[in-house]
C-alpha cells in the first residue's frame with residue numbers, strides 16, 4: 125500500500141480553492157443552486173419589467189389544458205431520458221479522471237454561462253449582444269496581459285483577442301491573419317499606389333516583418349484618408365483587386381510568379397488542427413513542414429537549417445508555430461530560440477510570423493506573472509516546486525510577449541465550458557485586413573474607438589453567430605480569478621505540483637515492479653502531462669508491448685456497455701512513433717524498455733504508452749489524507765501483476 129504520508133503535512137491547504145468548483149462529491153451544490161435560482165429569478169423580473177403594462181400572453185389557466193400537460197409530460201420524459209443517458213458521461217470532475225484535457229468547471233464560469241444563457245446574446249455584433257461583445261473584447265485584453273502583450277487600448281499598438289469555438293479555429297485565425305499581412309504589401313505594389321515607401325520587389329514585399337507590415341498598412345490608411353473621396357474609392361478598389369483575399373491563392377501566385385506558396389513550419393508534435401488549417405485555407409498539407417524535435421521539444425538547430433534552406437531556395441515561409449504545452453506530452457517548445465532563429469533569418473531576407481499554439485499551456489503563463497503584470501523570475505517561480513520550471517521553460521514563457529499571436533483554450537486549463545478557444549494577436553492593427561468590409565479609413569486611436577471597432581466582431585472572426593454566454597463565462601472567471609500567480613495561478617500550481625508528485629511516484633512504481641515490467645516516463649514533464657511506457661519483463665517485441673498497454677488501457681477507458689462504477693480510474697493513451705522521435709530518442713526509449721527496434725512491424729510502427737493529464741485540483745485530498753496518485757499507481761500495479769499472472773508473487 126501507499127506510504128502513510130502521501131504528501132508533506134506542513135503544506136498548508138489552499139482554502140481559496142474550496143469554493144472554485146462544484147467539487148468531486150458535489151460539495152458546493154447549495155452554492156451553485158442558490159446562484160442559479162437567484163439569477164433565474166432575476167432574469168424573470170427583467171422580462172416582466174420590460175413593459176409591465178403588457179399582460180401575460182400565456183393564460184394563467186394554460187397549465188391545465190390537456191395539450192399543455194401532454195407537452196409537459198413529453199418534455200419531461202425526454203429530459204429524463206437525456207439525464208439518464210448522460211449518467212454514462214465521462215466523470216471529468218473526479219480525481220480518478222486523469223485521461224484527456226478535461227476536468228471540473230470553475231463555478232464563476234459555469235454560473236455566468238447559465239445566468240447568461242436565457243438572455244441568449246449573439247456575439248456576432250453589438251446589435252445582438254450589447255453587453256457580452258464588450259466582455260469578449262475585454263477577455264482578449266485580459267489574456268493579452270497574461271501573455272505579456274500590450275493591453276492598453278489607448279495605445280495604437282494594443283493587442284486584440286477574441287474567442288473561438290476552440291483552439292482549432294484560433295489556430296486557423298492565426299493562419300488567416302498572417303497570410304493577410306504577408307500578402308498585403310505585395311498587393312499595394314501590384315496596385316501601384318504612389319507615394320508610399322513600398323518594398324523594391326515582390327519577394328521583399330512578401331518578407332516584411334510584422335512591425336514593418338503594420339507600419340506600411342498604417343501609412344496606406346493615412347494616405348488613403350488624405351485623398352479626395354473619388355480618388356479614395358478608386359485606390360481602395362484597385363488595392364482590393366490585388367489582394368490575396370480577392371484573387372484567391374491561384375490568382376495571386378499566378379500574378380506573382382517570383383513568389384512560391386509559403387510554408388508553415390511546426391514541430392512534429394503539432395496538433396492536427398494545423399493540418400486542418402492548411403487544408404481549410406487552401407494552402408494544402410504539402411505546405412506544412414514538420415520539424416524534428418529533441419525530447420518532443422522543437423529542435424532549434426533543425427529550424428535554423430530549414431530557414432537557411434528556405435532563404436537559399438527563395439521559398440517563402442508564412443509562419444513558424446511553437447507549441448506551448450504539447451497535446452501529448454505537455455512539452456514546451458523553446459520560443460526564445462524560435463524568435464532568435466527568425467531574427468537570423470530576417471537578415472537573410474526571409475521573414476515570417478511566429479505563432480504560439482498554447483491551447484493547452486496558455487494558462488500556465490499565470491504562474492509567471494506578478495499581480496502587477498510583470499514577469500516573475502525563475503527562482504521566484506521555482507520556490508513552489510521541485511523541478512519546475514526548467515530554465516528552458518522559464519525562458520519560453522518570458523519570450524511569449526515577443527511573438528505575433530497566440531492560441532489559448534479557456535475550455536482546457538481555464539476550466540471553462542466548451543466551446544471557448546481564444547486567439548490573441550500582439551498588434552490589433554493587422555486585424556483591419558481580416559475585416560469583411562474594408563474599413564480602412566477608420567482609425568482606432570482612442571479606447572472608445574478600439575471598443576467601437578470590435579463591437580462588430582463578426583467582421584473579423586471566422587465564425588458568424590456565436591455564444592455571448594461563453595464570453596460572459598470567461599470574463600467573469602478572469603475577474604474572480606485574475607490571471608496572475610496569486611489568483612488564477614493557484615490552480616495550475618496545484619496541477620504542476622501534482623504532476624511532479626506523479627512523476628516521482630511513477631519512478632518508484634518502476635522500481636517496485638522491476639521484477640515484472642520495465643516502466644519508464646519517456647520525457648521529463650515540462651508541465652502537467654505525464655506519460656508512462658510499459659513493457660513486460662523479458663519481452664522484446666513492440667507488438668507484444670502494445671498489446672499489453674492496450675489491455676491495461678481497456679480498463680482505463682470509457683466503455684458505454686459497462687456501468688461507470690466498474691472503472692477505478694480513467695487514463696488515456698498515445699503513441700511514440702520513430703519518425704517523430706528521431707533515431708537517438710527511439711534507441712534510448714526502446715533500450716530502456718528492453719524492446720528490439722527491429723520488431724517494429726511496418727504499419728504498426730508505434731509504441732503505445734499511457735498518457736495522464738493531471739489537471740484535477742483534488743488529486744491530493746488533504747481533507748481526508750488521500751492521494752489519488754498513490755491510489756492510481758496501486759491500482760496500476762495490481763493490474764500489471766494480474767495481466768502478467770504474477771499476482772501472488774509480490775515481494
Ligand SMILES: *Cc1c(COP(=O)(O)O)cnc(C)c1O
Nearest residue numbers: 290291292395397451481483484
Ligand atoms: C487541444 C489543442 C488544440 C485544438 O484545440 P480544440 O479546442 O480542441 O479545437 C490545438 N493545439 C493544441 C496544442 C491543443 O492542445
